[in-house]
Each structure stands twice: as C-alpha cells, then as structure tokens.
Amino acid sequence: xxxxxxxxxxxxxxxxxxxxxxxxxxxxxxxxLAELAxxxxxxxxxxxxxxxxxxxxxxxSLTTVARTGTLRGARTVIVGIQPEVAVAMSHFxxxxxxxxxxxxxxxxxxxxxx
Amino acid sequence: MxxxxxxxxxxxxxxxxxxxxxxxxxxxHLRHHRTRLREEWARRITDAQLLSVxxxxxxxxxxxxxxxNYVDALETGSIEALEAYARSLSERIIPRGVETHEVLGVxxxxxxxxxxxxxxxxxxxxxxxxxxxxxxxxxxxxIAVTVGVSFVxxxxxxxxxxxxxxxxxxxxxxxVREQLLILPIxxxxxxxxxxxxxxxxxxxxxxxxxxxxxxxxTGVPAIDVEVANHLVQxxxxxxxxxxxxxISGLSAEIAQTLVNLRVDLSMMQSVGDLQxxxxxxxxxxSYAVTRIDGVGAEGEG
Numbered sequence: 531x532x533x534x535x536x537x538x539x540x541x542x543x544x545x546x547x548x549x550x551x552x553x554x555x556x557x558x559x560x561x562x563l564a565e566l567a568x569x570x571x572x573x574x575x576x577x578x579x580x581x582x583x584x585x586x587x588x589x590x591s592l593t594t595v596a597r598t599g600t601l602r603g604a605r606t607v608i609v610g611i612q613p614e615v616a617v618a619m620s621h622f623x624x625x626x627x628x629x630x631x632x633x634x635x636x637x638x639x640x641x642x643x644x
Numbered sequence: 645m646x647x648x649x650x651x652x653x654x655x656x657x658x659x660x661x662x663x664x665x666x667x668x669x670x671x672x673h674l675r676h677h678r679t680r681l682r683e684e685w686a687r688r689i690t691d692a693q694l695l696s697v698x699x700x701x702x703x704x705x706x707x708x709x710x711x712x713n714y715v716d717a718l719e720t721g722s723i724e725a726l727e728a729y730a731r732s733l734s735e736r737i738i739p740r741g742v743e744t745h746e747v748l749g750v751x752x753x754x755x756x757x758x759x760x761x762x763x764x765x766x767x768x769x770x771x772x773x774x775x776x777x778x779x780x781x782x783x784x785x786x787i788a789v790t791v792g793v794s795f796v797x798x799x800x801x802x803x804x805x806x807x808x809x810x811x812x813x814x815x816x817x818x819x820v821r822e823q824l825l826i827l828p829i830x831x832x833x834x835x836x837x838x839x840x841x842x843x844x845x846x847x848x849x850x851x852x853x854x855x856x857x858x859x860x861x862t863g864v865p866a867i868d869v870e871v872a873n874h875l876v877q878x879x880x881x882x883x884x885x886x887x888x889x890x891i892s893g894l895s896a897e898i899a900q901t902l903v904n905l906r907v908d909l910s911m912m913q914s915v916g917d918l919q920x921x922x923x924x925x926x927x928x929x930s931y932a933v934t935r936i937d938g939v940g941a942e943g944e945g
Contacts, residue, residue: 611884613846620880625911632886633853641886 545577573642579610589624596629609638671719694746730791734798817848823855830863838874858921862893872907892921
C-alpha cells in the first residue's frame with residue numbers, strides 16, 4: 531500500500547505517496563480506523579499533496595473516514611489538496627463538506643492543536 | 645426562379661466590361677485637378693464639422709495622402725495600398741476619439757466631390773457621363789467600403805487588446821495581514837474572468853499560506869447564475885485548500901438575484917461591506933485592532 535501511517539503524539543498522519551487504486555483506498559480507510567482504535571488518537575491527518583486527481587470515490591471514502599473518526603472522538607483533516615485538484619473537485623461538487631481541510635501538514639497539525 | 649438565375653448571369657458578367665479607356669481618362673482628370681478637388685474636399689469636411697478633433701493642417705495632409713491613394717486605387721483596381729494606409733490612419737486617429745460615422749462621412753464626401761467634378765466635366769454629353777459613372781461608381785463604392793471596414797477592424801483590434809489588458813490588471817490578490825487576503829473585484833464578471841479569478845485566488849492562498857480570504861464584490865454591478873455558481877465553486881475550492889472565504893459588499897440587487905435564482909449559498913459567509921469583511925477575518929484569526937490612544941477601540945477579541 532503506497533501509504534504510510536505514522537503516529538505523532540495524539541495524532542495519526544497518513545501521507546499518500548502516489549495515486550491510489552480503489553482497493554487501496556479501502557485498505558487505507560480500514561487501516562486508519564484500526565490504528566485509531568489501537569492508539570486512541572485524537573486526530574487524523576491525511577496528506578494528499580501527491581494526488582493529481584481526487585475523484586468521487588476517493589472523496590466519499592475520505593468522508594467516511596472522517597465521519598467514523600468523529601464518532602470515535604478523532605477529528606479528521608485533509609491537507610495538501612493542490613489548486614488544480616481543488617478547482618476540479620469543486621467543479622464536480624465534491625466539497626468534502628463533512629471534513630476539515632488545511633493547506634499542508636503544518637497547518638493541519640495547527641488546526642488539530644486548537 | 646430559373647428566370648432570375650438567367651438574369652443574374654449577364655449582370656455579373658458586366659463587371660469586367662468597364663471601359664478601360666474611360667477609366668484612364670477619369671484618373672487623368674482627377675490627377676489634373678488634384679489641388680482644387682483636394683481643397684474642395686477638405687473644405688467640405690470642415691463645413692460638415694467632421695474630424696473636429698483634428699487641426700486644419702492635419703486634415704489637409706491626411707486628405708492629400710488619402711486622395712492620392714484613392715486615385716491610385718481607382719487606376720490600378722488594387723486596394724491593398726489604400727487598405728494599408730487606412731489601417732495606419734485608423735491607428736493614429738482612433739486614440740484621438742474619431743468616430744466611425746466621421747470616417748464614413750469623410751469617405752462619402754470624397755465620393756461626392758469627385759462625382760460632382762465628373763458631372764461638370766461631362767455635362768455636355770449625358771451618354772458619356774453615364775458610362776463614366778458606370779466605371780467610377782463600383783470602384784468608388786468598393787474603396788469607401790474598404791476604408792470603413794479597415795477603420796472598424798482596427799477599432800475592434802484595439803478593443804480586444806484593451807479587454808485583455810483590463811483582464812490582466814483586474815484581479816489583484818492582496819495580503820492585509822498574515823494569513824488574511826483580500827480580493828477586490830471591480831467591474832462585470834463573466835465566466836472567463838470568474839475562472840481566472842479562481843486560479844489567482846487559489847495561487848494566492850497557497851503562496852501566502854492564507855487562512856481567510858475576503859472577496860469584495862462592491863464593484864460588481866450584476867451577477868448571473870453561471871457567474872454565481874463560479875463564485876460558489878471558488879469558495880468551495882478555497883475551503884479544500886484550507887482557507888475560509890468571506891464575501892463582502894453584496895449589493896441589494898445582487899443579493900436579491902442570488903436568492904431568486906436559488907443559488908446554493910449555504911457555504912458562503914457574507915458580510916455587508918469590505919470593512920466588515922476584514923473585521924470578521926481578523927476576528928477569525930484572533931487579531932485585535934485597538935487605537936493606541938485607547939479611544940473608540942474597535943476590536944475586543
């Protein structure tokens with residue numbers, strides 16, 4: 531799986547290195563939720579800076595992770611969406627409304643710290 | 645139907661049938677009376693109060709050049725030189741505010757002046773006069789059209805160029821505080837501009853690491869559905885990059901339009917004016933603005 535999940539203090543950081551297949555997206559989702567249970571983390575940051583495309587399937591999966599995380603007491607932040615990706619996503623109505631977003635990893639940690 | 649087709653044939657074929665000899669004679673006549681006809685033309689331009697932004701000297705020198713080009717075009721039947729001259733002339737006079745009706749009026753005046761001199765010359769022989777006019781009129785009309793079209797084309801080129809320049813200048817992204825940007829929009833928004841605006845906005849957010857952006861549309865006179873949707877998309881895209889957008893300066897008309905068009909504005913935060921937008925942005929970023937003399941403190945946060 532081209533995603534490594536790191537534990538940093540109370541947070542989990544998943545940084546996506548390359549484009550994900552649908553199976554890998556589901557694996558990431560399950561792995562994150564498993565880690566969350568194990569470490570009792572308070573926040574999840576998913577860094578998608580390496581992705582050129584975020585389609586409806588990926589954004590729905592991210593939303594699921596965020597919703598599930600919230601129910602278990604962890605806030606999810608998506609960071610690193612590129613300008614072109616943001617334009618394309620908003621054009622297709624993929625606003626990730628249920629999820630917090632931040633510019634990059636640093637801004638994401640800052641957001642969780644507040 | 646068939647009858648008309650049959651008639652159209654010979655009528656067109658008459659074109660090259662113009663009396664070449666007569667045309668030569670005509671050109672010689674116009675060359676011979678160059679000074680008098682030129683002056684007559686310039687005088688009638690002034691009388692008709694055309695080209696009022698130009699001085700008499702300027703009018704006369706342009707008149708001379710156009711006259712010579714005009715006669716050359718009559719003689720050779722080739723309008724390229726005249727076209728080129730008309731274009732460079734347009735380039736010079738458009739910035740000075742010469743209008744289309746003036747240019748057309750001037751060209752038609754020349755046609756009248758020349759036609760009248762032909763009437764005078766051939767007044768004895770109406771048959772010959774008719775043949776001379778047959779040779780003169782199509783060429784003269786073609787020249788008039790050429791000059792008019794050159795002028796309009798040049799004007800359109802200038803307009804296109806200016807539109808491009810305005811577009812490039814028109815959407816600055818300004819940083820007012822750390823993490824707080826403002827994006828004042830002045831003038832009509834169309835789809836192309838809205839798209840460009842989104843790009844600049846997102847680039848500004850990334851380059852300045854902005855958290856809050858105030859888009860001020862006080863200077864936007866009207867908005868249609870498409871542009872409204874573009875704005876909503878820009879707001880949504882900004883959020884994906886971690887920036888919150890505040891829209892300020894919605895006029896009553898635009899607000900009503902948006903409501904009537906049922907544009908989904910649930911994710912847009914809107915405040916009355918630019919000052920309010922900046923204050924709200926400062927509040928969200930936990931800035932406190934106070935006057936140093938302690939009077940009328942604005943921010944309590």
